[in-house]
Ligand code: SF4
């Protein structure tokens with residue numbers, strides 16, 4: 803099963819990956835802050851991930867790793 807992981811310290815909470823994902827796997831963690839003060843993105847529906855890696859292409863900070 804494909805997995806997506808996000809380095810939350812690299813994430814700046816821009817939300818591009820959240821909107822790019824065709825399966826709505828990702829969301830910004832409104833209750834969480836990283837050390838730079840951003841709400842990081844995280845996989846909230848990992849089981850729906852199809853491993854397309856579109857999220858990783860959109861991330862300007864190379865914070866996303868997709869494993870197929
Ligand atoms: S790999 Fe594709 S389906 Fe999985 S989280 Fe990224 S954009 Fe969504």
Ligand code: SF4
Nearest residue numbers: 813814816817819861
């Ligand atoms: S695109 Fe990258 S920096 Fe932007 S919210 Fe997603 S993981 Fe964070």
